[in-house]
Amino acid sequence: MPSKSHLNTKLKVLVRILIVAALVAAVILSGRFTDFLSGPGLVFVLLGGVALALMGFSASEIKAAFKHASGRTGTYPELQKSAYFWETCTRNVWTLGVLGSVISFIIALGISEGGILGITLRMSKSFLTTVYGMVFGVVCFVPALKLTREVNKLQHTEVPEAEEGRPESIFKNFRFDNIIGYALFIAVVGWVIASSLLSKPLDGSLSPSKFFIHWPSLLVVVGGTGVIAIFIGNVASGQSFTLGFALTGIIGILMGFVQVLISMSSRPIKDVASAVAFIISSCFVALLGIMLVGAPLEDHTFKVRKKNKQLTLSRIVWFVFPLVVFFVLALTFVLVITPVKK
Amino acid sequence: MRKKNSPDFDIDELLKKALKEDLPPEVEIGMKRQLHKFRKKIERPEPERSTRTVMFLRQFFHGPRWQSMRWIFRKDVLASTSVLLVALGGFLHISGSHNSLTENISLLGTSVLVYDQVSHTESMECSVEIPEEKDTFLKYSIQWLSPNLTRVQVKKSDETVFKTMWLSEEEIAIEDHIKDTVRKSKSVSRILDLQFKPVIELLSPHEMVEQLYGQWQLKYYERRAECELGIFIVTIPEEKAFLEITVDLCTYLPVNIKKFLLESTEAGGESKMLMKAEFRWNIPLLPQLMYPQSTKENQCV
Numbered sequence: 042m043p044s045k046s047h048l049n050t051k052l053k054v055l056v057r058i059l060i061v062a063a064l065v066a067a068v069i070l071s072g073r074f075t076d077f078l079s080g081p082g083l084v085f086v087l088l089g090g091v092a093l094a095l096m097g098f099s100a101s102e103i104k105a106a107f108k109h110a111s112g113r114t115g116t117y118p119e120l121q122k123s124a125y126f127w128e129t130c131t132r133n134v135w136t137l138g139v140l141g142s143v144i145s146f147i148i149a150l151g152i153s154e155g156g157i158l159g160i161t162l163r164m165s166k167s168f169l170t171t172v173y174g175m176v177f178g179v180v181c182f183v184p185a186l187k188l189t190r191e192v193n194k195l196q197h198t199e200v201p202e203a204e205e206g207r208p209e210s211i212f213k214n215f216r217f218d219n220i221i222g223y224a225l226f227i228a229v230v231g232w233v234i235a236s237s238l239l240s241k242p243l244d245g246s247l248s249p250s251k252f253f254i255h256w257p258s259l260l261v262v263v264g265g266t267g268v269i270a271i272f273i274g275n276v277a278s279g280q281s282f283t284l285g286f287a288l289t290g291i292i293g294i295l296m297g298f299v300q301v302l303i304s305m306s307s308r309p310i311k312d313v314a315s316a317v318a319f320i321i322s323s324c325f326v327a328l329l330g331i332m333l334v335g336a337p338l339e340d341h342t343f344k345v346r347k348k349n350k351q352l353t354l355s356r357i358v359w360f361v362f363p364l365v366v367f368f369v370l371a372l373t374f375v376l377v378i379t380p381v382k383k
Numbered sequence: 384m385r386k387k388n389s390p391d392f393d394i395d396e397l398l399k400k401a402l403k404e405d406l407p408p409e410v411e412i413g414m415k416r417q418l419h420k421f422r423k424k425i426e427r428p429e430p431e432r433s434t435r436t437v438m439f440l441r442q443f444f445h446g447p448r449w450q451s452m453r454w455i456f457r458k459d460v461l462a463s464t465s466v467l468l469v470a471l472g473g474f475l476h477i478s479g480s481h482n483s484l485t486e487n488i489s490l491l492g493t494s495v496l497v498y499d500q501v502s503h504t505e506s507m508e509c510s511v512e513i514p515e516e517k518d519t520f521l522k523y524s525i526q527w528l529s530p531n532l533t534r535v536q537v538k539k540s541d542e543t544v545f546k547t548m549w550l551s552e553e554e555i556a557i558e559d560h561i562k563d564t565v566r567k568s569k570s571v572s573r574i575l576d577l578q579f580k581p582v583i584e585l586l587s588p589h590e591m592v593e594q595l596y597g598q599w600q601l602k603y604y605e606r607r608a609e610c611e612l613g614i615f616i617v618t619i620p621e622e623k624a625f626l627e628i629t630v631d632l633c634t635y636l637p638v639n640i641k642k643f644l645l646e647s648t649e650a651g652g653e654s655k656m657l658m659k660a661e662f663r664w665n666i667p668l669l670p671q672l673m674y675p676q677s678t679k680e681n682q683c684v
Binding site: 147150151153154155156157158159160251252254255256257258259260261262263264265266267268271272296309310311313314315317318319321322377378379380381 | 458461462464465466467468469470471472473475476479480481482483484485486487488489491492493494495496498499500594595596597598599600601602606617618632
């Protein structure tokens with residue numbers, strides 16, 4: 042039978058949830074924030090977040106992380122893993138938010154409904170997904186911070202187990218849950234693209250691949266990542282891929298912007314458009330690469346090797362690169378809707 | 384080695400005896416069997432599902448079939464392939480490889496430029512032809528002067544003017560040259576004849592850009608470099624029609640607009656033209672032309 046204090050704690054949590062739900066409902070019902078509502082964006086960030094969590098962690102690890110976040114104590118390795126889980130959740134929803142914005146931005150350009158006004162409105166609404174990503178990121182960051190503090194406290198009292206012998210292979214940790222995560226992620230991305238494109242009139246025989254696959258940027262980002270990953274080495278750890286995708290993404294963005302600046306003064310609009318498409322597609326491929334390859338591999342590496350310090354560079358990439366993409370997207374939006382006559 | 388007279392020896396003996404008595408022989412045999420199984424398991428543990436997968440993959444990768452393909456994963460081969468991919472991507476980009484995203488960005492960019500340029504014009508002259516039965520046309524001559532003065536003449540195929548409309552911020556006047564009357568009103572909708580309805584979107588540049596901004600759906604853009612012209616297609620879903628707008632790429636102002644019936648194109652037939660308009664922009668127009676000069680009897684509505 043549950044004790045009285047346990048019931049009290051549950052009641053407190055329930056009251057808190059109810060207060061937050063009432064606040065959210067009041068905000069929505071006030072009608073002032075209808076502009077901030079985007080169903081597909083919300084579903085993308087939430088379901089995508091679940092998928093990405095499953096890609097890097099098993100169901101039991103996720104369950105344990107939730108328990109630890111709600112106040113259950115644990116050993117040093119358990120808490121360390123849970124703290125890392127919440128940190129990855131923050132990373133995942135934030136990156137997903139920006140990736141969702143990139144996808145919505147591309148879709149906004151693909152649907153011609155409503156003339157210039159319609160396209161512009163849809164493009165500006167695509168940034169909502171980033172807001173959702175940021176909000177959920179903050180929500181996930183709270184338990185991450187709380188558990189990290191506990192881990193730091195335990196570090197002084199409990200001595201972590203020393204690693205012995207040859208390190209375990211990270212691929213040994215891949216489980217069925219991770220495959221479900223990948224499948225779910227692909228399904229979520231596919232659903233968002235399909236639902237947005239199929240519900241609106243399209244330009245001729247339009248298929249999503251015609252919009253999302255831009256061969257020049259795809260080849261440059263994937264090839265560039267390959268080169269960087271090979272030269273950095275330790276490919277299985279995932280960090281090389283994270284760095285590779287981010288760096289080639291930035292190179293793609295810079296290449297595109299230089300071309301935009303050159304073309305703006307003397308070349309036809311199609312050249313500017315080609316450069317803008319290159320920028321957007323580079324961002325898309327780089328973010329997708331980090332999400333699908335770099336981040337899950339790094340999560341598995343962390344679980345096996347438990348070296349937090351090695352993640353510093355990756356952390357910078359995880360949180361700074363999506364921010365760069367967000368600003369690039371905003372700049373692209375301004376570029377597209379600002380008339381610049383040759 | 385413990386001595387027989389030590390207290391520990393006595394305790395050990397006592398424990399042994401007690402346990403021997405407590406443990407029936409069949410339980411002892413069972414325990415020994417379990418212990419044997421446990422030892423075997425420790426010596427050669429049952430591999431987990433994931434470990435089995437890893438082992439299978441390991442065996443596969445060490446097998447002869449894989450060995451012959453291993454060169455693909457050599458670092459130098461991978462690095463060269465990656466460099467090749469980058470080079471190919473760069474080459475495709477430089478050579479002007481486009482996808483639908485590029486097309487749509489250029490369509491939007493051109494539309495925004497046209498919107499901006501048309502919004503900033505000083506004057507406009509537009510000749511419109513609307514086909515009627517048997518090779519006859521209803522013709523319109525629209526003149527617009529900034530800030531918002533419009534004169535529209537409706538002509539027959541033989542160029543005889545039978546109606547003129549003057550439109551300003553203050554009032555609208557329509558002169559019927561056949562009946563010899565002039566009607567005036569403050570409200571456009573009250574006296575606007577059906578005859579003016581086909582050109583209502585072309586009465587002023589502002590009307591036109593409003594349609595381009597919020598109503599017409601952008602579909603396609605093509606640049607004809609040889610004549611410095613751009614052609615873009617927009618659709619009007621309510622009218623089941625589409626417009627072909629030809630734009631001068633030096634000024635980004637429309638040169639002509641042709642309106643076609645959408646259904647005829649979808650059926651694979653030749654597009655039925657509904658309207659053709661030709662434009663001249665920023666030309667000097669006499670302001671006195673933009674007000675009714677008639678001394679005939681006025682009829683206020």
